[in-house]
Amino acid sequence: MGTRKQVAESAGVSEATVSRVFNGVTPMKESTRRRVLEAAEALGYTPSVIAQRFARGVSGTIGVVLPYVPKVHLFSTYYFSEILSGIGEAVRDNGHDLLLLFRSPSEDTDYEPLYKSQKVDGCIMLGASDRPDERKALQALARSGHPFCLVNQHYEGEQWNEVDADHVDGSYRLVKHLLACGHRRIAFLNGQAAYSNSRDRLKGYRLALAEAGVAIDESLLLEGNYSRTSGFAAARSIAGLRGAVDAVFAGNDRMAIGLMQGLRELGVKPGVDIAIAGYDDSDASRLTDPPLTTVHVPFFEMGRIAAERLFACTGRTEEALPPEKLATELIVRQSTALARPREAD
Amino acid sequence: MGTRKQVAESAGVSEATVSRVFNGVTPMKESTRRRVLEAAEALGYTPSVIAQRFARGVSGTIGVVLPYVPKVHLFSTYYFSEILSGIGEAVRDNGHDLLLLFRSPSEDTDYEPLYKSQKVDGCIMLGASDRPDERKALQALARSGHPFCLVNQHYEGEQWNEVDADHVDGSYRLVKHLLACGHRRIAFLNGQAAYSNSRDRLKGYRLALAEAGVAIDESLLLEGNYSRTSGFAAARSIAGLRGAVDAVFAGNDRMAIGLMQGLRELGVKPGVDIAIAGYDDSDASRLTDPPLTTVHVPFFEMGRIAAERLFACTGRTEEALPPEKLATELIVRQSTALARPREAD
DNA sequence: TTGTAGGCGTTATCAG
DNA sequence: CTGATAACGCCTACAA
Numbered sequence: 124m125g126t127r128k129q130v131a132e133s134a135g136v137s138e139a140t141v142s143r144v145f146n147g148v149t150p151m152k153e154s155t156r157r158r159v160l161e162a163a164e165a166l167g168y169t170p171s172v173i174a175q176r177f178a179r180g181v182s183g184t185i186g187v188v189l190p191y192v193p194k195v196h197l198f199s200t201y202y203f204s205e206i207l208s209g210i211g212e213a214v215r216d217n218g219h220d221l222l223l224l225f226r227s228p229s230e231d232t233d234y235e236p237l238y239k240s241q242k243v244d245g246c247i248m249l250g251a252s253d254r255p256d257e258r259k260a261l262q263a264l265a266r267s268g269h270p271f272c273l274v275n276q277h278y279e280g281e282q283w284n285e286v287d288a289d290h291v292d293g294s295y296r297l298v299k300h301l302l303a304c305g306h307r308r309i310a311f312l313n314g315q316a317a318y319s320n321s322r323d324r325l326k327g328y329r330l331a332l333a334e335a336g337v338a339i340d341e342s343l344l345l346e347g348n349y350s351r352t353s354g355f356a357a358a359r360s361i362a363g364l365r366g367a368v369d370a371v372f373a374g375n376d377r378m379a380i381g382l383m384q385g386l387r388e389l390g391v392k393p394g395v396d397i398a399i400a401g402y403d404d405s406d407a408s409r410l411t412d413p414p415l416t417t418v419h420v421p422f423f424e425m426g427r428i429a430a431e432r433l434f435a436c437t438g439r440t441e442e443a444l445p446p447e448k449l450a451t452e453l454i455v456r457q458s459t460a461l462a463r464p465r466e467a468d
Numbered sequence: 469m470g471t472r473k474q475v476a477e478s479a480g481v482s483e484a485t486v487s488r489v490f491n492g493v494t495p496m497k498e499s500t501r502r503r504v505l506e507a508a509e510a511l512g513y514t515p516s517v518i519a520q521r522f523a524r525g526v527s528g529t530i531g532v533v534l535p536y537v538p539k540v541h542l543f544s545t546y547y548f549s550e551i552l553s554g555i556g557e558a559v560r561d562n563g564h565d566l567l568l569l570f571r572s573p574s575e576d577t578d579y580e581p582l583y584k585s586q587k588v589d590g591c592i593m594l595g596a597s598d599r600p601d602e603r604k605a606l607q608a609l610a611r612s613g614h615p616f617c618l619v620n621q622h623y624e625g626e627q628w629n630e631v632d633a634d635h636v637d638g639s640y641r642l643v644k645h646l647l648a649c650g651h652r653r654i655a656f657l658n659g660q661a662a663y664s665n666s667r668d669r670l671k672g673y674r675l676a677l678a679e680a681g682v683a684i685d686e687s688l689l690l691e692g693n694y695s696r697t698s699g700f701a702a703a704r705s706i707a708g709l710r711g712a713v714d715a716v717f718a719g720n721d722r723m724a725i726g727l728m729q730g731l732r733e734l735g736v737k738p739g740v741d742i743a744i745a746g747y748d749d750s751d752a753s754r755l756t757d758p759p760l761t762t763v764h765v766p767f768f769e770m771g772r773i774a775a776e777r778l779f780a781c782t783g784r785t786e787e788a789l790p791p792e793k794l795a796t797e798l799i800v801r802q803s804t805a806l807a808r809p810r811e812a813d
Numbered sequence: 814t815t816g817t818a819g820g821c822g823t824t825a826t827c828a829g
Numbered sequence: 830c831t832g833a834t835a836a837c838g839c840c841t842a843c844a845a
Contacts, residue, residue: 124584167584169580169581169584169585170585171522171584171585171586172585172586172587173518173521173522173525173527173585173586173587174522174586176518176522177518177519177521177522180518182518184567196549196550196553196768197553197556198543198548198549198550198552198553198556199546199549199550199553199751200549201544203543204541204543204544204545204549205541205543205544207543208541208542208543208544209541211542211543211568211570215570215572220567220568220587221567221568221570222529222565222566222567222568223556223565223566223567223568225556225560225566227560235514236514239469239512239514239516240514240515240516240517240518241516241517241518241519242517242518242565267469380755406544406752407751407752407755410725410752410755410756410757411755412755412757423541
């Protein structure tokens with residue numbers, strides 16, 4: 124593997140000219156250009172990306188910050204997988220590098236070093252939540268002008284670069300559908316309130332119920348953590364309310380699936396004794412028995428757009444892109460239309 | 469954001485000493501050490517990783533080469549997701565960076581630039597297949613001593629760093645199970661032969677059948693490409709053989725699921741009219757109706773081990789780690805025990 | 814169109 | 830234990 128100096132020598136030019144050829148910036152004589160390229164080819168010379176980055180003072184890399192989720196294979200999760208795929212597509216098209224950044228539970232959140240150490244030029248934050256330390260870390264980032272983009276998370280009171288989906292509307296439509304099916308006592312197994320999308324779903328839920336003149340029964344509001352396990356665990360509470368609950372709206376498909384399994388073990392038949400709805404429209408939602416009614420969220424698109432927004436603002440100082448909010452879509456399947464409707468009260 | 473020079477000045481030491489403090493290599497007076505650290509803290513100084521890499525001549529990152537799969541969200545695939553999660557875990561524990569490298573169909577395969585340009589210190593190849601250009605690219609890599617590790621792929625005649633699973637045994641056991649269920653005419657919907665794991669499955673299939681004294685009927689050997697769509701398409705062929713086929717062994721769960729959907733549309737009931745078995749033990753295999761009999765493959769572990777092997781050989785020249793082959797495990801569910809056994813011939 | 818030379822922030826070697 | 834001082838490989842004015 125030859126060095127630039129060797130190439131220069133062999134081609135009878137200066138090292139600077141070799142660089143110019145590889146950067147294709149300055150206009151130059153075609154003959155020298157070819158001579159350099161041939162010499163490089165012969166010597167097996169490849170410019171060092173590291174040195175380029177060093178000299179240019181940029182990393183050419185965008186980082187994807189992944190939350191720490193204990194005992195879960197993150198990529199095996201529809202949510203992260205799709206977003207990451209979308210980011211991957213955009214990043215590849217832009218010729219940047221994609222660095223995966225795993226957050227660890229031990230060290231406290233501080234994104235600044237990533238930028239200051241030039242590891243990344245920008246970051247996309249996945250699974251961010253509104254907890255004091257996270258908010259503070261992002262504020263620091265924003266203050267120092269480091270570009271980043273949030274996906275599926277909104278921070279009240281902040282004007283940050285973000286790509287969200289309309290979960291208020293998605294939930295609203297879903298609950299309206301449940302009501303239309305004749306369900307009145309609709310339990311809501313939500314995720315943690317630290318996520319704006321959880322809060323948005325609750326809004327949609329309340330809105331639909333209020334509109335239908337159905338009073339909210341706070342005892343029907345349960346909280347899980349978006350894991351299958353937490354859905355499974357919730358089955359016990361739901362079963363305890365049996366007869367008092369027509370339907371359950373779970374904040375994501377994973378919880379819905381866990382819930383269905385849990386209910387089944389307790390002798391309650393999902394789709395027969397009780398209606399179940401999920402959220403996300405994951406692959407799995409098509410495979411359950413009965414197939415899950417759910418809400419489609421364009422995660423792939425969201426990832427792609429987040430990356431593109433980052434490219435758009437990297438380099439410039441104007442960081443005032445208006446927040447993006449993509450539409451969601453109700454997907455009706457069989458889990459919400461009870462095969463055997465419960466008897467009239 | 470202060471510079472090293474400022475820190476040095478503020479702490480009353482030389483720049484070299486500042487570096488030493490941050491590398492914690494040379495023994496030094498605790499007082500100066502603290503003085504430097506304080507100055508750095510006050511000035512908000514962070515060493516530039518880029519400069520470090522440049523100076524050290526290493527990138528500190530390992531790349532994961534991902535195949536180009538048109539129209540598929542790669543990460544939403546159980547196979548890649550799990551392996552990647554495993555790699556991620558190991559990489560995080562080792563303090564390295566994880567760079568995602570998307571192969572593109574246009575440019576021809578050449579991994580050397582990645583190393584020569586110092587983008588990566590080593591690579592893990594996912595979804596590699598035995599095609600001339602790929603083999604050649606890997607040979608070049610091996611020849612020039614660049615460390616890499618293959619996952620779930622073996623190249624006949626090469627002594628490369630690889631982590632594989634025992635697919636011969638997995639398939640053998642699966643087919644034996646099908647035979648034990650009374651199935652005799654067992655179709656095999658395999659993936660492309662360019663993948664060693666496809667060939668291994670065929671071996672296991674042949675072995676089990678031979679051992680049972682069942683002649684191989686070549687007309688029962690179909691080829692898909694591991695996509696759900698290809699499984700769906702195969703349903704037509706299988707249905708055409710109806711009555712002549714007791715069971716179908718699909719090379720992965722995705723194809724099995726597509727096949728089940730396709731058969732159902734053609735009026736053939738999976739698990740009732742015909743037994744179906746998959747491979748991989750993906751999450752989805754638990755959710756189908758009926759649940760899929762399949763073979764568990766420790767993909768997560770394989771990814772983790774691949775990364776660790778890379779760390780083990782990066783830096784050293786001895787690259788003669790013996791290939792690793794992990795055990796697979798038969799998972800029996802309901803899709804292979806026909807509810808309504810076919811009538812005796 | 815091309816050459817020259819300074820600088821980028823660290824590491825590492827060598828003195829002291 | 831600490832301070833100079835060459836590399837490291839490339840980029841980029843500035844000159845010619």
